[in-house]
Amino acid sequence: MQMQASRTEADALSALDMTPEELKVYESLLERPGSTPAEVVVASGIPVVQVRRLLSALENQGLVTRSPERIARYHAVAPEVAFGALVALRQSGLKAALTMAERLAKIRPTSCGDRGDELTVELITGRAALLRTICQFYDMAKHEIMEFDRPPYLNSYESHSATHLSMQDRHVHCRTICDTSKLDWPGGAQHIQDCLAAGEEQRLYEGVPIKAAIIDRRMALVPLHLKAPIDSGLLLRPSLLLDTLCAYFDIVWELSVPVGADGDLGATAGRSDSANLEQLAALLASGLKDHVIASRLQISERTFERRVALLQKRLKATTRFQAGWNAALRMKKNSTKR
Structure with missing residues (x-):
């Protein structure tokens, strides 16, 4: 770990309102995820009282997370998440912070990968x-x-x-x-x-x-x-x-x-019967319940049943299950052609 920040990192720390000591603690957690405060003290060489204060400040900034155990363990939030979001919010003033985040992102895979304990969750x-x-x-x-x-x-x-x-x-x-x-x-x-x-x-x-x-x-x-x-x-x-x-x-x-490009699953005015039946077939094939389909089509139950009967006739189906099955096969066939 570097003992003194470079000029670029000093600019980044200033933009982030972050101290070199906070950066040192954050780096130690990148290298040793799941550390207790006592372990951070050993890794960073910073006194325990100051480490606890720094960990609290980093947590408030969203840079570290703490486990709910009796003796808390701390994890550094992924640099590409923690620093990238701040840069997105302060694009002009935090360009130097992005450079620092990219450098920090390289620490965790190298240090953790050797031990085989890199966090994926x-x-x-x-x-x-x-x-x-x-x-x-x-x-x-x-x-x-x-x-x-x-x-x-x-x-x-x-x-x-x-x-x-x-x-x-x-x-x-x-x-x-x-x-x-x-x-x-x-x-x-x-x-x-x-x-x-x-x-x-x-x-x-x-x-x-x-x-x-x-x-x-x-x-x-x-x-x-x-x-x-x-x-x-x-x-x-x-x-x-x-x-x-x-x-x-x-x-x-x-x-x-x-969902239709107009954002309305139920609008049927101005559409042909074929278009209405095609929409009904798609909804039936998806397994939606009758009352949900009728509600979204904004039609009565009687009209719904009439359209289902007409759909069965056009699909040459004797039951609604068969109609839904035939509709699903037709949709799959059309999708394959496209």
């Missing part, structure tokens, strides 16, 4: 720490973000829209798989329309089991609990677990029902 506990990580996480997206979305929602839709606003400015492509139960959640259908209007892709799937966000297929955030999604979560880095989550998203995306 990081537990983040505490609402404040998780909310900071979420903001940093979305700011790091460069090309694409993929999301699993489902109720319950503890925050307003406006906070979600604000989080995605910066991604739109950076031309980050966003795809979201929404559980169909969102349609019955207050404001859920309108929020889907708002996301579509903002240029995001939305699809519906019945039975989305988790909430999750994946950026550039290189990092993911997964809440540990649906009922308290902002109390604790997992940060996934490149690993087999992350690859599996990405593959699962790809599979469910293909099975999901695309």
